[in-house]
Amino acid sequence: MRSRRNEASAPGICILGNSHIACLKSAWDALGTDRPPYRLTFFGSPGGGMRELTLEGDRLVPAVDRVKNDLRLTSGGLEAVPLADFAAFLLVGLGLHTPVRDRRLSQAVLGASLREPLDVTLMIRLARSIRSASDVPVFIAATPFKTRAARRQVMNALPPRAMAEALTALYTDVGLRFLPQPEATLKDVWATRDEFLKDAPRLQRANQGRGGQFDADQEVHMNTEYGKIYLQAFFESLALQGGVG
């Protein structure tokens, strides 16, 4: 199915995810006139809200009003995701955390250990839904690392960039591109730099008056500066893949 684009507009990019899209949205807003020539549309619902999306034709439609309201608020008026309107997708967070595996595992073992558990995640299910209705690039962004490496680090672990490459290769059949967290945001391989926590924005939700910023003691949501770095890395990846538009 080919994407439908308004020739007079910049190429549309859909950013879809949970609360972790908030820093990307705030970054995009902050870029102002420095924005690259894309038209970004954000669709967000905190937590597992995106589970309520189902594919109807070429649209992802929420089954519950709460999520419908979230989409309307974050997108600026749209209550469903019109897949054909976009030249690329970036799926963010959605419960996906960068897997940790020993780098010495064979490709076969690595793939088998990743594919089965990932296939049932919200992230991959949504990505497959999009892919079934669109052949444009689909990028996957895992949840950012915490600022403290919360999990027990594995010696000889496959670094995040290599893991992203491995996942991209694993999902060649679906045509997904996994993005590693930009190295500029890391203080070590598995932890985000502390300064990116400061003033992290919340995803605004309708009827709850929420927005604003996270409390100072949270350690998983990142701020506008993080969002700028991530968006820059995303645009570079998009260009490497041949761009859009």
Place this chain on the structure above:
Amino acid sequence: MHPYSTLADRYFWSSAVARRSMFDIDELWDPKHPVARTHRVATFGSCFAQHIGRALAGRGYNWLITEQAPRGLSEENAHRFNYGVFSARTGNIYTVSLLKQWVAWACGDSAPPKEVWEKDGRFYDPFRPNIEPDGFASAAELAASREMAIEAFRECLTGADVFVFTLGLTESWFHAQHGYEYPMCPGTVAGTFDAKRHKFVNQDYAFIAATLLETLQKVRALNPRIRFLLTVSPVPLTATASGNHVLVATMESKSILRAVAGHVARQLEYADYFPSYEIINSTPFRGTFFEPNLRSVHQAGVAHVMDNFFRCLGQKFPQAEAEAPEHSAGSSNGPAQADAPPVAEARKRRDGVVAPPDAALRETRRRKRLERRQLRGARKGGADAPQGSCSDVVCEEELLSAFAKK
């Protein structure tokens, strides 16, 4: 009066064997040392060793697995990729010289050879030919995987309290020039046989005994608290290159291995021998525990062997038997594969809580009754593999396409 006058019943054939049902032949083993549920028990060796590890885990013992399946790998795939077969992914270690070779690699005394077998664009490890069902994508990938196995094997050597080794074969294949040993003849699973490079050696008693003594002493020097439990695989040879009839070759091979195991157990205070071989193979048991192919061991046989194992341990060391499991999941975890539940722990949970001694005795009796029923059914059922067969045991010899027609 003479030395036999004061011996107990178990030392006389008539009272200990002839006048008993085969299932009531007991006190076969007088363990030297306890095996407590808190002891970390590593298992390696020939096919039969696989049963011991699973049985240990199934009864709440701490089967040490240092090369865990990575998180996310299904149980089916873990089995397919040979996780949870032995304590590390060494593949079958059929001979004591192979054990010595693995120990040398683990200790850094020698490096694994660079030889790789290539077949249809895939790469096979000559020392673990079946460890990955479709081989490796590259020689580098193969080497990295083997590095993990060696590291995990070393963890067993240094971390185990008990090291169970099942001696399997005397027949072996060596690289004629470089002297390293293959677990199976090149060209059978992969690789290419070259009569100039590959040498058959049917190891004799003196060589095996000396090699085993040397190897166990070396490991003991590395880990002064480790104890060894030796067994001999009752599984006959799939094929022999000795020039003798396979039945004759099997008996000679097993006899040598049995003699070595007994000798080493007498020589080393920290080594013991458990008679699983006798339980399966000796005449009072009438071949009852073999499948119709007279080679594979029926699950009922495995269960009977392990019943004897745990009963003899419990009778000699009741306090160790009664110990509650104190170890945490960490003791069965090998190299940190992020939050991967150990296979041994997972099995223990599925099998339920360890039963108290009275219930364990009732369970043993119930299992014996079930074994008898299964065996009677197996004999009536004919050549088809009956329920409870050990067909899921990874026995690399079975996979040799060269022998499929035999």
